[in-house]
Amino acid sequence: MKKGSLLILSGFSGVGKGTVAKQLVERYGYSLSVSATTRKPREGEVDGKDYFFKSVDEFKNLIDYNGFIEYARYVENYYGTPRKFVEDELKLGHNVILEIEVQGAFRIREQYPDALLVFITAPSAKEIKNRLLGRGTETEEVIQKRLNRALEESADMDQYDYIIVNDDLDQCVDDVNSVVVAQGCLKDNNLDLIQETIEGLKVL
Amino acid sequence: MKKGSLLILSGFSGVGKGTVAKQLVERYGYSLSVSATTRKPREGEVDGKDYFFKSVDEFKNLIDYNGFIEYARYVENYYGTPRKFVEDELKLGHNVILEIEVQGAFRIREQYPDALLVFITAPSAKEIKNRLLGRGTETEEVIQKRLNRALEESADMDQYDYIIVNDDLDQCVDDVNSVVVAQGCLKDNNLDLIQETIEGLKVL
Numbered sequence: 249m250k251k252g253s254l255l256i257l258s259g260f261s262g263v264g265k266g267t268v269a270k271q272l273v274e275r276y277g278y279s280l281s282v283s284a285t286t287r288k289p290r291e292g293e294v295d296g297k298d299y300f301f302k303s304v305d306e307f308k309n310l311i312d313y314n315g316f317i318e319y320a321r322y323v324e325n326y327y328g329t330p331r332k333f334v335e336d337e338l339k340l341g342h343n344v345i346l347e348i349e350v351q352g353a354f355r356i357r358e359q360y361p362d363a364l365l366v367f368i369t370a371p372s373a374k375e376i377k378n379r380l381l382g383r384g385t386e387t388e389e390v391i392q393k394r395l396n397r398a399l400e401e402s403a404d405m406d407q408y409d410y411i412i413v414n415d416d417l418d419q420c421v422d423d424v425n426s427v428v429v430a431q432g433c434l435k436d437n438n439l440d441l442i443q444e445t446i447e448g449l450k451v452l
Numbered sequence: 453m454k455k456g457s458l459l460i461l462s463g464f465s466g467v468g469k470g471t472v473a474k475q476l477v478e479r480y481g482y483s484l485s486v487s488a489t490t491r492k493p494r495e496g497e498v499d500g501k502d503y504f505f506k507s508v509d510e511f512k513n514l515i516d517y518n519g520f521i522e523y524a525r526y527v528e529n530y531y532g533t534p535r536k537f538v539e540d541e542l543k544l545g546h547n548v549i550l551e552i553e554v555q556g557a558f559r560i561r562e563q564y565p566d567a568l569l570v571f572i573t574a575p576s577a578k579e580i581k582n583r584l585l586g587r588g589t590e591t592e593e594v595i596q597k598r599l600n601r602a603l604e605e606s607a608d609m610d611q612y613d614y615i616i617v618n619d620d621l622d623q624c625v626d627d628v629n630s631v632v633v634a635q636g637c638l639k640d641n642n643l644d645l646i647q648e649t650i651e652g653l654k655v656l
Contacts (some may be wrong), residue, residue: 249626275472294633299493322456359572366637367616373648373649373651373656374652374654374656376649377653377656378651398653399653402650402653403650405639405646406646406652408639409638409639410637410638410639411639411645411646417506422602423633423637426630426634427630427633427637429626429631430631430633430634430635431634433570433614433615433616433627433631435610435613435615439610442609442615444576444577445577446603446605448578448580449577449580449581449599450603452577452578452599
């Protein structure tokens with residue numbers, strides 16, 4: 249059985265990564281990795297769906313047992329990507345999506361050199377700003393913070409394998425799926441088929 | 453305007469390259485390059501559609517004027533890929549298909565390093581043989597010749613960028629289109645967008 253692809257989705261805040269990921273699950277049967285965190289659930293968040301909610305002790309124990317592909321601490325909370333789900337799904341031949349920020353993406357690539365790093369962006373800087381503004385209910389300070397973060401992230405875009413514009417959602421989802429399909433068709437991922445073909449033709 | 457992709461389709465005889473190419477034109481708007489040849493038209497063949505039919509003098513004149521991306525002589529006939537059509541279409545941002553055998557594909561790659569070399573195959577060696585048999589009207593000698601040629605070609609499969617199985621036609625056409633879409637999304641083909649994004653975010 250062919251192993252699945254590990255698809256890392258990053259991108260600016262508000263650019264629609266989450267919606268793209270959801271569509272890849274619904275339309276193309278991708279498996280979405282759920283992160284673990286020590287922060288408290290917000291209203292409406294479901295354990296095992298939005299996050300795996302863990303105590304700090306549980307989280308640290310998982311770190312000790314190599315239970316995370318990567319983890320990081322933001323402010324006073326831990327966030328991590330559980331290893332078992334990702335590896336089980338890949339072995340089953342499923343494509344797995346991780347939605348993760350830039351530094352986490354690079355840490356994952358160190359362990360999974362075949363991971364596809366895809367950066368989702370908007371058609372222009374102006375449009376990125378529009379989307380950062382969100383529903384127009386944020387303070388000037390929050391918006392400035394998001395803009396600064398976007399500027400930081402933009403400096404790392406050229407470390408990604410693929411840059412995909414989310415202008416039309418369906419198109420964006422198709423494009424992301426295309427880079428995963430293309431990876432499966434790469435010659436280096438079909439050496440067994442080539443070998444079988446050569447051997448098979450010899451004995452015909 | 454983004455340049456189009458140059459898609460080179462090769463594959464074993466009978467594997468359906470021509471049908472795949474036709475579907476890419478119909479469903480996805482690709483431009484299909486038409487070869488020039490000095491051989492006589494067969495019944496039903498249309499000049500400018502199946503081939504551009506040329507006299508030997510005309511053909512040699514085109515060679516002298518660098519009119520071909522590549523050309524070759526088989527038995528006593530010349531075959532060549534006219535340069536102008538391919539370059540005009542690429543400049544217009546269209547994806548161009550060349551259906552061409554292995555050695556021609558490699559000569560084209562030397563001039564167009566971004567060309568996508570896709571080898572179309574069947575799911576198994578046995579199935580390749582079934583398709584070589586065609587309509588069952590060929591002599592044993594013709595079939596053996598085709599098999600020998602397939603064996604030769606199989607030795608070069610690992611020089612291709614992508615290996616795509618034509619089991620289900622629609623799936624195969626989608627897969628070929630995916631590798632072209634993926635090429636357009638490659639980071640290196642979006643450096644302008646990255647630069648504009650960085651500069652644009654700085655001044656917001």
